Amino acid sequence: MSSFDGHDVLGPSEEPEPRALDDIAEVGALSVLRRGLAASPELRAGLSLSALMTLSVAGSRLVVPLVIQFVLDRGFIGGTVRLGLVVAATGGALALTTVSIFVSQVVYWRLVGVAEAVLLGLRLRTFAHLHRLSLAEHISTKTGVLTARVTSDVEALAKFAQWGAISWIVNSVQILGVVAVMAIYSWQLTLVTVMVHLPLLPVLRDMQRRQLRAYDMLRTRVGETMGALAETVHGIEVVRTYGQREAVRRRLHRVVEVQYRQQMRAARYFSLVLPSTDIFGVAAVAAVIGAGVHWGSGWGVTSGELVAFVFLVNMLVTPITSLGETLDQTQTALAGWWKILDVLDTEVEVAEPSPGGTRPLPRGALAVAARGVEFSYRGSDRVLHGVDVELDAGSSVAVVGETGSGKTTFAMLLARLADPTAGQVMLGGIDLRTVSADDRRRSVRMVPQDGFLFDTTVGGNIRFGRRGSTEADVRAAVDELGLGTWVAGLPAGLDTRVGERGSALSVGERQLVALLRAQLADPGLLILDEATSAVDPDTEQTLERALEHLAEGRTTVSVAHRLSTAERSNLVLVFDRGRIVENGSHVDLVEAGGTYAALYESWLGNTRLMEP
């Protein structure tokens, strides 16, 4: 997880309120659809042609019932059978149906193509947006929940795209077609049919809303299960060695149970919706027969026509039922879609400047200035109160202070992981907010405390330091930082796999990788977050030397836990409760006898142990 550890900064006392999700049922399926369509331009590509072909396919499905109609109605005249007419009609229908098979194959293929393009686009855009969100957003949400947005929620949509979407189109066209044919036979009986089906609308609508809400809740529950499980998997060592197995088991069983209960709540609607459409269909058949026999002769309906009409009413049941069936899937998909759209609608806090409004950073070491910088973590108390400081280009600066003093926040603002709530940060005389993302990434490099590595090789991880860097660049960086021996000692050199989260390397080795990444980027400002703590002595020495090489010719700001780092730096900034309370060279500060001098004294008392 985020290893931006020194959250004196982000040390919010409480978790920020989760963003209020509008009640999905209030918003309704249509607006989800509208927003969804706007978010997926792929849907429009080739849509009209596909729609046209789909219409024709669905239309061709009416051929069979129509011919049956025709034959039942016209095939018999007063007890004699007009065989020639029947043969012609059925023959034509057979041919048409055969043609429709081929058209359907094309249509189907096109629909699959569009659906997959939409899903791909949606997944990638959502993922990209997640990465644009500020660190604060990430810290306030569990990783498992975010992962669900681009995995299980998209999969719910995928399932819908594979089955549901096609069913919607085909069935609605079929219903409209059947009703149209009905109207030709007898508008009175059509009216009866429609009237009987009319109450179905509010009933379905109401059930659909409840169902949607139930499914939205279910997605939330699934997210919770995944969150709890992710936590267990990551913390499994503590779970085991602290005898928490049974407590965690109870907790996991509980979330699974809660998820199951929500599933069963959704099951109520799943089991109600489909049969209720069927019951309405049956009622319609009964009503049509009743009305037809009673008033039929007055309306000019023949027996053949009534039989045909009953057949047509039956034809309605299948598509309506299918739609009802699809409704279930649609709900799940909509709930997932809604959550995805919600991510896409989350505002990006750290907005990149428009391409026209950017100013280039000078190359080489960068001067740093903070002017009246304040920062508060969302809704919490201020953690920086008006920090003013000028750092010369090429200087090495140590930032010291107790946990909670604001030193890490300061470092974070220099890397623009967040923007100050007041004041400005200037690099090389330019406001950091007007620097383009690419420029900033090349010129400002932060090395976090815990170097998170991706599950690939050591070399691959180093190469992440600069886009387009080669194997040779990596080797050069290794030489420049004097790490050849370390690399040679790895089981497979640069090709050594680092394992998930870099678990195959020690903490110190992960930091070496982080330093090599920075070296590849060749930044003008280097921000080191306690990068030299938590390491065994062998690696420590290697690290120190590598750091010295890395710092050459660059401005470095180190969030230091070691006063030895401060001893070597040009300038020491002492933070206390969100302000810089002392500012000067190590020697001057020690002589001044203030906060820093006290820290230094106690540190000396602790390390001079070899010569008692």
Add this chain to the structure above:
Amino acid sequence: MFATTVVGFTIVVGRVTDKVIIPGLDDPGSISGRGIWAAMAMIAVVGLIRGLSVMVRRFFNFMGAMLTQRTWRLSIVDRYLDAPLDFFRSRPAGELLAHVDADIEAASSMLMPLAFAVTVVVLIVLAMVSLLVVHPLFALIALLLFPALAVINQIYTRAVEAPAARAQAMVGEVSSVAHESLEGVLVVKTLGRESDEVERLTVASEQLRSERLKVGAIRARFEPILYSLPGLGVLVLLLIGVWLVGRNAVTVGEVVQAMTLFGILWLPVQILGFLFQEMPRSVVAMDRIDSVLRVEPERRPDPEPALVAVPDSVGVVLEGVSFAYPDGTTVLDDLSLRIEAGEVVALVGATGCGKSTIVGLMSGMMPPDRGRIVIGGADVSDLGPDGVAQLVAPVLQETFMFAGTLRANLALDAEVSEGELNRVLSLVAADRFVSELSDGPDTVMGERGVTLSGGQRQRLAIARALLRRPRLLLLDDATSAVDPVVEAAILENLQAHSGRTLMVVAHRLATIRLADRVLFMDGGRIAADGTHEELLTLPGYSALARAYEEATR
């Protein structure tokens, strides 16, 4: 029930056609109002029963599938908790999550249609009998048509199997990439790798799409055929039906009934089709689930030993212990050591010499390959992981905090009094910063404790260990991120007030000097054993000590 009402409904409609509709309209007045009402009522009643039976069936089918999902979820979760820790090192977290979510969904997706299978068989039999009663020729058409559909379905299923399985595997891959990337979001941000990460997910998603398109292409070829064949069958039936009507062999109503029955026979074919189609995906998912359930649970003693009164601190003995990594690299070779109850021992040695392995073995995270470990007189293998957890508390360099309040993180499942909590917090020099948090110990911590610094979290981790009143406390570089000043204070506190057996893996001389005894490790064995001053006479040890001092400066 459902099958009976479905077929019953067609019979009723057929009857009504012949007895009510045709006479009613061809010969107006021949049918009384009572007759019409009776016909309507009959249809309505049969239809209502059909609808209700569907509701009940769907509900219980759904419940069955969900119960199965729940059972699988619980077993997988249980297996995760019971599997040896090695299991977690060999599998990415994203995959472990996918087993509980996507795989279970996929595996259970065919349960509902499967439960429907019995109904389907009854439906087929009843429909065929009815067709036979109407006219044998109709039954013959059905007999030709529906097996043909089944065969086409079978071919279809075979073709779709492999790409469907690959697509399902790619879903897991996409999930892994997304999870890893979002987990390392800070590094992604500092490296400016956002677009590369999107690229990485693009590659995985493109592969998923290409597999899905393969599935789609096959489906596009077969679905329309499967859909249209029944329609073609009905047309043939109609043609023959009309001919039979002409020969007065059947009535028009019977032809209508036969066509409706065809419509009904189509349903089982669709359901079976869906079943066959979902089968490969489900089978693959089942395999993946099985691969988890096949993992041997960690060996635990049976019955779990009841802990009798154990003194406040216990000694620990390692006898001829050897340990190698799964890849065969030997870490410990025939190592023996003894720590007396109440002693404070520092474990010192170069990186990779096996210090952390000893901590892992002593805390029961893994069993030794050879030799035995005795804690407080009991063999670790007899104690079992939970038994060891009651005696030993290891604190590792990398801390883990659960989402929840700070208090819950420290107390875990135990009841802890306010006084006890404060005492322990002051022992680890965490009282001040905790009291400064907005809600003190009741402050909610983010996922994995991200809202605190590494040093603060390490201090809390030690506090958590102390609250469990361990008889043996193991600190494996557990204060590495703590300011040296604070670190020394904590260790002095532990020595003075905890009264526990304490073993510290340390790199700072301040820490090492506090120990009663130093165990110096080299080459997977204990190379020397004595006080810090005694060991300084050894060249190997003094070199290491000097290096430590250098590094700390």
